[in-house]
Amino acid sequence: MSKLKVPYKTYLSEDEIPKSWYNVRGDMKTKPAPFLNPGTHQPMSADELRPVFCDELIKQELDNDTRFIEIPDEIYEFYKMYRPSPLVHAEFLEKALDTPAHIFYKFEGNNTSGSHKLNSAIAQAYYAKKQGLKGVTTETGAGQWGTALSMACAFFNLDLKVFMVKVSYEQKPFRREVMRTYGASVTPSPSDTTEVGRKILAEFPGTNGSLGCAISEAVETAVKTEGYRYVLGSVLNQVLLHQSIIGLETKAALDKCGIKPDIIIGCAGGGSNLGGLISPFMGEKLRGEADYRIIAVEPASCPSFTRGRYAYDFADTGMVCPLAKMYTLGHDFMPSPNHAGGLRYHGMSPILSELYDEGLMEAVAVEQTKVFEAAEQFARTEGILPAPESSHAIRVAIDEALKCKETGEEKTIVFGLTGTGYFDMVAYQSFNDKTMSDYIPTDEDLEKGFAGLPKI
Numbered sequence: 457m458s459k460l461k462v463p464y465k466t467y468l469s470e471d472e473i474p475k476s477w478y479n480v481r482g483d484m485k486t487k488p489a490p491f492l493n494p495g496t497h498q499p500m501s502a503d504e505l506r507p508v509f510c511d512e513l514i515k516q517e518l519d520n521d522t523r524f525i526e527i528p529d530e531i532y533e534f535y536k537m538y539r540p541s542p543l544v545h546a547e548f549l550e551k552a553l554d555t556p557a558h559i560f561y562k563f564e565g566n567n568t569s570g571s572h573k574l575n576s577a578i579a580q581a582y583y584a585k586k587q588g589l590k591g592v593t594t595e596t597g598a599g600q601w602g603t604a605l606s607m608a609c610a611f612f613n614l615d616l617k618v619f620m621v622k623v624s625y626e627q628k629p630f631r632r633e634v635m636r637t638y639g640a641s642v643t644p645s646p647s648d649t650t651e652v653g654r655k656i657l658a659e660f661p662g663t664n665g666s667l668g669c670a671i672s673e674a675v676e677t678a679v680k681t682e683g684y685r686y687v688l689g690s691v692l693n694q695v696l697l698h699q700s701i702i703g704l705e706t707k708a709a710l711d712k713c714g715i716k717p718d719i720i721i722g723c724a725g726g727g728s729n730l731g732g733l734i735s736p737f738m739g740e741k742l743r744g745e746a747d748y749r750i751i752a753v754e755p756a757s758c759p760s761f762t763r764g765r766y767a768y769d770f771a772d773t774g775m776v777c778p779l780a781k782m783y784t785l786g787h788d789f790m791p792s793p794n795h796a797g798g799l800r801y802h803g804m805s806p807i808l809s810e811l812y813d814e815g816l817m818e819a820v821a822v823e824q825t826k827v828f829e830a831a832e833q834f835a836r837t838e839g840i841l842p843a844p845e846s847s848h849a850i851r852v853a854i855d856e857a858l859k860c861k862e863t864g865e866e867k868t869i870v871f872g873l874t875g876t877g878y879f880d881m882v883a884y885q886s887f888n889d890k891t892m893s894d895y896i897p898t899d900e901d902l903e904k905g906f907a908g909l910p911k912i
Contacts, residue, residue, distance in 0.1 A: 460558045464547060466709040468540040474704040475527055477697045480735045480807065482523030483742040486814065488693065488806035489781035492768060497912055500778050508675060508777075510685050512583040516694040523739075525697065527579075534578045534611065538567035539701070543709035544873075548837040550857070557860035559853060560717070561873040562706045562733065563840070568634075571843065571875030572729050573604035573689055576698035580687040581608035590683035591615025595645065595670030597725070597800055598624055598845065599631030600875055601689030606638035617684075619645040619673040621800070622665035631879040645670035652676050652774030660790060667726070667801040668787055672774025679776075690726030691771065691780075691805050699732025706870065707736045717748060719856055721871040723848040724752035724761065724819065727805030733872040734817070741816060750817040751856075752808065753848040755827070756896045758791040760784060760804045761812055761819035763902060768912040769803060779910060782809040785897075786905025792895040799845050802905065820852060823894040827851050828887040831877065843875040844883050 481487055490499040505514045516525065527535070546559040564572035584592050591614050596602030602618040609616040618640050625632060625644035632642050643649060645665050646656040652672040656663065663669070671688070678686035688695060710717060720737055722730035730752050740746040754761055760783045770787040771777040784803040785791075791800045804812075811817050831847035833854065834840070842850060849871040860867050877884065886892040 460545065462545055462713045462715065465542040465544050466713055467542055468705060468708055468712070470536060472708060473532070473535055473539050474701055475532070476524040477527060478700040478704055478735050478739065479519065479523055479525060479697050480700070480739055480742070481520045481693065483739045484810065485742070486810060487520045488810045491778035491780055492912070494770070494775065494779050494910070507679055508686050510580070510583045510587050510589070510687070512586065513580060513694050516697055517692060528582060531579050531582050535701070538574070540705050541566055543706055546838055549834060552833065552837045553854065553857050553861065555857040555861040556864060556866045557857040558866070558868045559857055560710070560868070560870045562702060562870070563873045564702060565840070565843070565873065565876040569600065569604035569607055570878065571600040571604060572699060572702060572732065573601045574607065575701055575732070576689065576695045576728065577601070577604040577608040578611070579698045581605065581612045581614055584685060584687065585612040585614055589614065589685055591617065592685055592687045593617045593619070593674040593678040593681070594687050594689065595619045595621070595667060595674045596624070596689070597621050597667045598843070599628050599635070599879065600843070602635050602640065602642065603631055605687065605689070606635040606640040609640065610638040616640040617674070617677055618642045619647065619670040621645055621667060621670050622663070627882045628879050645673050647673060649673070650676045652776060656773060663790060666773060666790055668773035671772035672776050675772065675776050676774070690728035690801070691803065693807060695728050696731035696735065696805060696807055699728050700735040702729070702732040702872065703735040703737065706733060710870070715868060716746070717870040718867040719749045719751065719869045721751045721753060721849045721852050721856070721869065723799060723845045723872070723874060724754045724804065724808070725799035725845065726801045726803070727808045729872050729874045731805055731808055738811065738816065751852055752812070752817060752819040753852045754819060754821050755799050755848065756821040756823045756894065758785065758800050758802070759821040760802065762821045764804070765906060765909070766809060766813050767909050769909055771803060779912070780806050782806050783812065784909070785902060786908050788908040789902070789905030799848065822848055822851050823896070825887070825892055825894050828883070828892065830854050832887070840873070841877045842873060843877040844880055846872070846874040849873070
């Protein structure tokens with residue numbers, strides 16, 4: 457087995473933190489399909505989006521052409537608190553696997569929120585404050601986004617109302633308490649505090665909730681509360697734009713070491729981490745400058761890419777949001793209460809959906825128990841307890857490294873370690889107690905979701 461002579465951890469200097477976000481849409485020949493008004497089925501205008509989103513974020517959402525957008529000074533200064541994040545050469549994992557592959561991971565968990573979500577949270581909070589708003593509303597699945605946004609809103613003295621998917625609210629009380637510590641109010645979703653929540657509870661009694669449900673409640677609350685707007689932690693074009701700082705730093709650190717990756721792997725729920733990690737590499741691929749094998753990893757229990765349909769659908773269960781063209785399981789699809797809460801969403805980023813549909817990236821779905829086997833191996837070798845979401849990427853990185861062991865190929869694998877799993881101990885307990893199960897929806901289950909797709 458060959459040994460690669462690079463530092464265990466590669467850090468950029470503070471001056472090397474990217475000064476601009478990269479908008480991959482600027483290099484896409486076929487742009488993501490526009491949001492449609494659910495009533496008219498016509499593309500949504502900025503004016504139609506204004507009651508829901510902040511003005512500057514709407515501009516970023518609709519900008520399909522500007523390749524680089526400058527990071528405002530206030531956001532850049534905040535980034536310096538925890539960026540640049542390290543690119544780690546997983547030497548101990550390589551040794552344990554006895555593989556000729558070289559494995560690297562970009563670690564985004566070195567901030568109090570414990571994940572990559574802070575990269576977009578601080579941007580969205582900044583634009584809300586700049587607009588003079590009183591506060592914002594949002595949803596959160598595993599709680600990483602809600603935690604990050606609570607930190608960002610506290611920094612800018614903004615009020616925050618969080619609707620947290622019920623199963624995560626119950627499984628992860630400590631992440632909920634971090635949000636409350638930073639000043640956010642946290643409501644389990646679906647709730648009886650909104651019209652759409654009451655409707656969902658009546659239709660699905662005893663439901664554990666979903667991101668689609670929580671989104672509906674957050675949007676309704678924002679629209680009905682003066683001085684508030686809704687902000688989202690994934691899926692949207694603007695979020696992938698902000699998260700591009702992950703990929704830009706990753707590429708800069710690899711270039712610093714003289715390394716070109718062969719395989720880039722990220723977990724996929726709504727697309728924020730994956731989209732951010734792959735953006736500059738995908739840009740090179742789109743421009744014909746380089747080629748990479750890019751793999752999205754999703755849970756077998758919520759397989760939007762691998763078993764979903766590419767169609768226009770509501771981004772939320774309550775049908776209060778615009779229609780987005782994406783790989784979807786249908787807005788009525790109710791995922792099982794698996795432990796990868798941040799990946800429990802019925803759809804996928806329109807940007808990533810278009811790239812996947814064009815064959816520019818692959819997707820695989822993995823079972824929960826296999827994911828936690830990989831998480832445990834990673835924790836025992838690399839010394840970091842990974843989040844369940846991140847562990848999906850770890851699973852496939854290990855699988856690809858073992859393939860290299862079989863073939864003798866010396867490939868370089870890069871994956872995104874989106875965050876830590878220290879608030880996910882109920883999941884680890886379930887795995888250790890051997891009570892964890894693998895739920896995979898049947899074709900009949902999926903057909904129920906597809907039946908509700910809008911007729912466009």
